Amino acid sequence: MLVILISLLSLSRSDISGSNTIRQFFSSLVSLQGIQKNLNMDCLSSTSTDNAYLCFFPQFALANIRTPFFILNSAYDVYQFHxxxxxxxxxxxxxxxRCKSDPGGCNATQIATLQGLRSGMLTSLRQFKSKPEAGMFINSCFAHCQSELQDTWFAPNSPSIDNKKIAEVVGDWYFERGAAxxxxxxxxxxxTCRNLIPIDKNGFAGA
Structure with missing residues (x-):
């Protein structure tokens, strides 16, 4: 089995100004490094040549992975947010x-925008949710990586959904103990969230 602990599921999306800066960035990256030939061939065959770089994004690449996988992500991933x-x-x-440094400082319009981020991720997940071989843990914490720290992976006060911590749901999936x-x-x-918002050297949330 393959465990994919992914934190960029909804990567290809427009920013608040309407520009898709991340698509431009990864298009340039794929071109610069010449990695198109290494992208998933099934994905490439269903994508136009001009948009081949889209196969670098998880929501397009995952659809063509046949090995069982587990998706771990926050619906408000702070890397995507910032x-x-x-x-x-x-x-x-x-x-x-202010909103980026503390979710409690977001105004109503900003919260609505963040809920749109979550909705976009859940829409991307629909194609995988019904796959019996796929598992997922999508919580509502402001964090990026939640598998590298014991505090968020499996500790007495770790984030949980329906009283299940991340490690427990991954275990249910790996050992095929039912729905995961x-x-x-x-x-x-x-x-139960432990919001992990990065702070830069000047004391501000990462921009």
Missing amino acids: HILVPPSSDPGGHWS VEIDCAYPCDS
């Missing part, structure tokens, strides 16, 4: 600075 949904170029006036799909309710409902 660098894809609200990159610095989309917010030159810094109107999102857990999707959290929308922010701010989850009181």
Whole structure:
């Protein structure tokens, strides 16, 4: 079995200004490194030559992976939030600075935008949710990687959904102990979250 602990599931999306800066970035990356030939062939065969770089994005590549996989992601992934949904170029006036450093500081419009981020991810997941060989844990914490720390993976106060921690759901999937799909309710409902918002050297949330 293959465990995919992925934190960029909804990667290909527009930012708050309407630009898709992340597509432009990865298109340039695929071209610069000449890695198109190494992308999934099934994905490439269903994509136009001009858009071959899309197969670099998980939501397109995963559909062509036949090995069983497990998806671990936050619906409010802070990397996507800070660098894809609200990159610095989309917010030159810094109107999102407070919200990016503390979700409690977001206004109603910003919360609605973040709920759109979550909705987009759940839409991307629909094609995998019904696959019996796929598992997933999608919580509503503001975090990026939740598998590398014991505190978030499996500790007494680790994030959980339906009283199940990440490690327990992954274990259910790996050992085929039944359904292993857990999707959290929308922010701010989850009181078990440990929000992991990166801070830069100046003391501000990563932009």
